Amino acid sequence: MPHWIQLGFAEYAKRMPPEFALELREIKPEPRSSKHNTASLLNAEKQRIEAALPKNARLVVLDEHGQDWTTQQLAQALPSWREDGRDIAFVIGGADGLDRSLQQQAEVLLRVSSFTLPHAMVRVLLAEQLYRAWSITQQHPYHRA
Numbered sequence: 001m002p003h004w005i006q007l008g009f010a011e012y013a014k015r016m017p018p019e020f021a022l023e024l025r026e027i028k029p030e031p032r033s034s035k036h037n038t039a040s041l042l043n044a045e046k047q048r049i050e051a052a053l054p055k056n057a058r059l060v061v062l063d064e065h066g067q068d069w070t071t072q073q074l075a076q077a078l079p080s081w082r083e084d085g086r087d088i089a090f091v092i093g094g095a096d097g098l099d100r101s102l103q104q105q106a107e108v109l110l111r112v113s114s115f116t117l118p119h120a121m122v123r124v125l126l127a128e129q130l131y132r133a134w135s136i137t138q139q140h141p142y143h144r145a
Contacts, residue, residue, distance in 0.1 A: 001026075001120050002120065005120045005121065005123065005124060008124035008127070008128075009022075009024060009123050009124050009127050011127075012124070012127035012128050012130070012131045013127055015131050016130070016131060016134060017134070019082070020078075020082070020130070020134050022127055022130065024123065025052045027045060027048045027049050027052055028048070029045065029094045029095070030042075030044045030045050038096050039099075041096065042096060042097065042098065042099040043099055045094060045098075045099065046098065046099035046101065046102045049091060049098075049102060050102070053089050053091075054086075054087040054089060056086055056087075057086055057087040057088060057089040058081055058084070058086050058087070058088045058089065058107050058108075059089050059091065059105055059106045059107055059108075060088060060089065060090045060091070060106060060107065060108045060109075060110060061090075061091045061093075061098060061102065061103050061105075061106035061108070061109050061110070062090060062091065062092050062093070062110050062111070062112050062122060062126065063093065063097070063098065063103060063109050063110070063111065064111055064116075065109070065111065066108075066109035066110040066111040067108070067109060067110055067111060068111045068114075069110055069111075071129055071132050071133055071136065071143070072136065074129060074130070074133040075132075075133035075134075075136035075137050077108075078133055078134060078137055079137060090126055091106075092119060092122050092123060092126070093119070094119060095119060112125055112126065113125070
């Protein structure tokens with residue numbers, strides 16, 4: 001990832017309190033070749049993603065066809081998600097997206113933007129939105145609605 005992406009994610013991750021710590025787990029994309037079709041590549045990536053997920057985590061998949069939540073809606077979901085005691089795993093797909101069966105496992109399918117965004121940038125936007133949603137729950141002045 002470009003250094004500025006790493007810095008952007010790290011900036012918002014360090015702002016989060018310990019009880020809402022952000023942990024980034026990067027999954028190496030499947031090497032593209034003429035021998036493998038997209039479906040087999042997505043399946044291989046799905047297996048690596050599933051292996052990296054915390055056990056019993058709430059799966060939130062980011063997808064262009066997902067629900068279009070506002071930051072306020074995310075802020076409203078955070079307290080109940082936290083109360084159930086499970087980790088929350090936000091999954092960002094690669095350039096080819098995610099295997100359909102992984103999308104179907106999601107408890108929430110969210111859309112980040114109507115714009116087409118570089119996948120690397122999505123992690124920064126997600127980290128910022130999680131920080132902003134948390135700040136709303138704490139009535140912190142970061143969010144000026």
